[in-house]
Amino acid sequence: MNRLPLWTHRALRYLKIKSSLTAALVVLWSSRVTKRRIWVLNYKRLTSRIIGVTEYQGQSGFEYLRAQTGRHLSLLISKPSEMLNPLFFFLLVIILFPIGLGPEREVLSDLAPGILWVVALLSNLMISQRLFVDDFDDGSLEQLVFAPVPLALAALPQLLAIWLTSGLLLALVSPVFALMLGLPEQALIPLMSSLALGSAVMCLLGGVGAALTVGVQRGGILLGLLILPLYIPVLIVGSRAVTEAVLTGGDPTVPLAFLGAALTASLLLAPFAIAAGLRISLEL
Numbered sequence: 001m002n003r004l005p006l007w008t009h010r011a012l013r014y015l016k017i018k019s020s021l022t023a024a025l026v027v028l029w030s031s032r033v034t035k036r037r038i039w040v041l042n043y044k045r046l047t048s049r050i051i052g053v054t055e056y057q058g059q060s061g062f063e064y065l066r067a068q069t070g071r072h073l074s075l076l077i078s079k080p081s082e083m084l085n086p087l088f089f090f091l092l093v094i095i096l097f098p099i100g101l102g103p104e105r106e107v108l109s110d111l112a113p114g115i116l117w118v119v120a121l122l123s124n125l126m127i128s129q130r131l132f133v134d135d136f137d138d139g140s141l142e143q144l145v146f147a148p149v150p151l152a153l154a155a156l157p158q159l160l161a162i163w164l165t166s167g168l169l170l171a172l173v174s175p176v177f178a179l180m181l182g183l184p185e186q187a188l189i190p191l192m193s194s195l196a197l198g199s200a201v202m203c204l205l206g207g208v209g210a211a212l213t214v215g216v217q218r219g220g221i222l223l224g225l226l227i228l229p230l231y232i233p234v235l236i237v238g239s240r241a242v243t244e245a246v247l248t249g250g251d252p253t254v255p256l257a258f259l260g261a262a263l264t265a266s267l268l269l270a271p272f273a274i275a276a277g278l279r280i281s282l283e284l
Contacts, residue, residue: 068157112181113242128206152271167199197259211277
């Protein structure tokens with residue numbers, strides 16, 4: 001129940017209302033005013049979040065994508081904890097692995113590709129659990145469904161902003177973590193490339209799972225069951241790209257080309273799956 005505003009209590013004290021009926025009417029009227037104010041605040045917040053969607057008419061798809069991505073980036077930057085939590089998690093796990101496996105450099109170097117990719121997968125899974133949750137809670141997701149912009153296109157800016165602030169950022173700082181595990185320098189470029197491509201694929205796949213579970217209470221476990229089987233091939237191919245450059249001295253372009261093909265397929269198919277999943281979640 002909403003608390004009555006302070007001015008209502010002062011008015012009751014000032015008027016010295018003794019009639020229970022009159023007091024009840026005053027409380028009911030003030031509660032409606034308070035609810036109206038809360039509704040106005042929520043309406044302003046919703047319109048500020050979807051204002052770019054209503055301005056879609058007259059814009060090209062690229063202009064809309066760029067404008068909305070900038071809006072989502074500004075929202076993520078205003079909450080630095082959501083952007084830095086995956087990096088802190090990545091750093092913490094990388095520090096713990098040498099403690100558990102021992103300081104032998106050869107052992108860490110052999111296991112480094114798999115370690116880095118497993119931690120990247122878990123970080124992306126952690127991020128996927130928050131996708132579309134705020135939009136679902138404040139009602140802006142329903143506004144997106146009825147907006148003139150196609151829902152498949154409206155979901156892309158948020159995914160792109162999250163990838164830029166998590167997946168791409170993680171790929172850029174991954175050489176620091178790789179050197180901590182004793183990974184050779186010739187494997188740094190394949191590592192960064194594979195993480196950049198693979199994290200984009202996992203972000204799109206995570207968006208599909210998040211769209212299907214956004215309306216489910218405590219859907220984190222269900223989300224993991226849905227998208228982990230889809231993450232496994234990306235994990236295998238991504239770690240294989242780094243292993244080819246470290247152990248066998250082979251050419252990592254084949255695994256990277258596979259990740260590029262997977263990213264292309266995900267970009268073509270995942271937005272439509274996300275749109276269908278969001279509509280299903282809103283009907284539950």
